Amino acid sequence: MEQKHIAFIGAGNMAGAIMGGLIASGYPKTQVTASNRSQGKLDTLASELGINTTTDNIKAAEAADVVVLGVKPYMMEDVVKQLAHLNDGKRLFISIAAGVTVEHFESWFGKAVPLVRTMPNTPSLVGLGMTGLYASDSTTKDDKAVADMLMRAVGKTAWVKTEAELDHIIAAAGSAPAYFFLFMEAMETKAIELGFDAATARELVQQTASGAAEMVRRREMPIRELRRQVTSPGGTTAKAIESFQAAGLETIVANAMDAAIERAREMAKEL
Numbered sequence: 001m002e003q004k005h006i007a008f009i010g011a012g013n014m015a016g017a018i019m020g021g022l023i024a025s026g027y028p029k030t031q032v033t034a035s036n037r038s039q040g041k042l043d044t045l046a047s048e049l050g051i052n053t054t055t056d057n058i059k060a061a062e063a064a065d066v067v068v069l070g071v072k073p074y075m076m077e078d079v080v081k082q083l084a085h086l087n088d089g090k091r092l093f094i095s096i097a098a099g100v101t102v103e104h105f106e107s108w109f110g111k112a113v114p115l116v117r118t119m120p121n122t123p124s125l126v127g128l129g130m131t132g133l134y135a136s137d138s139t140t141k142d143d144k145a146v147a148d149m150l151m152r153a154v155g156k157t158a159w160v161k162t163e164a165e166l167d168h169i170i171a172a173a174g175s176a177p178a179y180f181f182l183f184m185e186a187m188e189t190k191a192i193e194l195g196f197d198a199a200t201a202r203e204l205v206q207q208t209a210s211g212a213a214e215m216v217r218r219r220e221m222p223i224r225e226l227r228r229q230v231t232s233p234g235g236t237t238a239k240a241i242e243s244f245q246a247a248g249l250e251t252i253v254a255n256a257m258d259a260a261i262e263r264a265r266e267m268a269k270e271l
Contacts, residue, residue: 003031004146007064009057009079011036011045014096015070017125021153023049035060061086066146068094073271076100080108087113092143094150096120098170099267102136102163114138116147119169120154122177129155132169134162167264171257179256184209 006022008015011034019032033052034045042053054060061067061083071079076097087093087109094116095105105115116139119132131151135144144159151157158173160166184205191201216223231237 003028004065005031005033005063006066006068006150007033007035007060008068008070009035009060009083010070010072010075011038011041012070012072013125014120015068016041016045017127017129017154018068018096018120018150019045019049019051021124021127022150023051025153027153033060033064057082058086061091064091066092066094066150068096068150070096073097073100073267076104077108077271080105084109087111089114089138092116092139092146094118094147098174099264100271101268102134104268104271105136112136112138114140114143116143117163117166118147118151119166119174120151121174124151124154127154130173131155131157132166132173133157133159134166135159167261170264171260175260179253180209 008019011019015034019034022032023029029050030052032049033054034042035054035057036042037055039055042055045051046053057079067083067086069076069079076095092114093105096118098119100117102115102117106112113136115136117134117136120129121131123129124131129151131154133144133147133151135147148157148159158169160169187205188198188201191204192198196204215226219226227241231241
């Protein structure tokens with residue numbers, strides 16, 4: 001694949017992670033530019049990654065084949081309108097902002113735009129992300145390949161056929177790390193109540209969670225079957241699972257995911 005010049009407008013944590021992943025994968029440093037209002041972040045990126053930096057969004061985007069829009073959703077309209085004259089059909093724009101739809105972008109750009117919306121999650125910060133992607137009608141096969149390459153620098157990707165399905169990605173992956181953190185937090189709290197010191201309680205929980213996730217990754221069988229394999233009838237695990245199910249855990253999780261989807265839809269309307 002041709003190594004295009006990529007400009008990141010906004011150098012927050014997620015953008016920084018993607019840039020770091022690209023460079024770690026061997027992408028040429030000279031082909032990556034970061035633009036940000038804060039010079040401090042730019043100095044750090046230049047020092048750690050050796051990429052180009054600037055505080056001028058237009059300068060960064062003008063020199064790029066791919067423009068990654070990494071600013072906060074409430075800032076996106078101003079930034080896009082600043083760059084609208086660069087929507088000449090030759091540049092691919094990639095958004096990593098939640099809740100900003102293709103309709104929003106086309107309104108601010110003033111016309112249809114080659115755009116890929118992405119929905120990465122926070123494990124992308126450690127190279128283990130899961131990103132949902134949706135492409136506008138103006139994108140090409142090559143555009144999609146570039147966007148996929150970009151997000152695979154920080155984990156795995158899943159393409160959706162409709163933009164509405166990105167909200168489902170939010171519920172199943174984007175917001176989901178916090179679900180696991182909440183569960184782990186509850187376990188850690190109980191472990192401390194049982195007499196373990198804080199460090200040991202954390203180690204018990206994090207190692208178990210890491211091991212369980214790795215078993216899911218390595219063993220090609222339904223997750224339900226993995227759960228059954230460690231649940232001996234009448235044993236301690238069975239009693240714990242029965243307690244979860246009696247409390248309606250499956251319904252609680254389903255309702256939480258529905259709530260995330262509904263909030264994603266509300267956020268899009270608020271822009």
